[in-house]
Amino acid sequence: MHTSSIHLTSGHAASALCPVCGGSEIRISTSIEVHYDVVFEATARDFLVVDEVLGDAMWDADTPAACPRCRWRGTVGDLRRSREALPGYVC
């Protein structure tokens, strides 16, 4: 499974997320599931990918998070206003 980082940025000061510096940009390390349709022919040496669907990136209170501004590291559950401010949050 591929792991990637997602940046969430908000232009509102009221959207402070970082519990240390109040920064509004955080980095969440999460992963997504990718579903592939593949074709295999007996004469071929590899599968041929004919379709792929990316799942949604989701996170919960235990997902690692970090602040690029002050280098704070913690979890999504440590963030200010995490439930209201973060699309994809799973209770």
Ligand SMILES: [Zn+2]
């Ligand atoms: Zn910070």
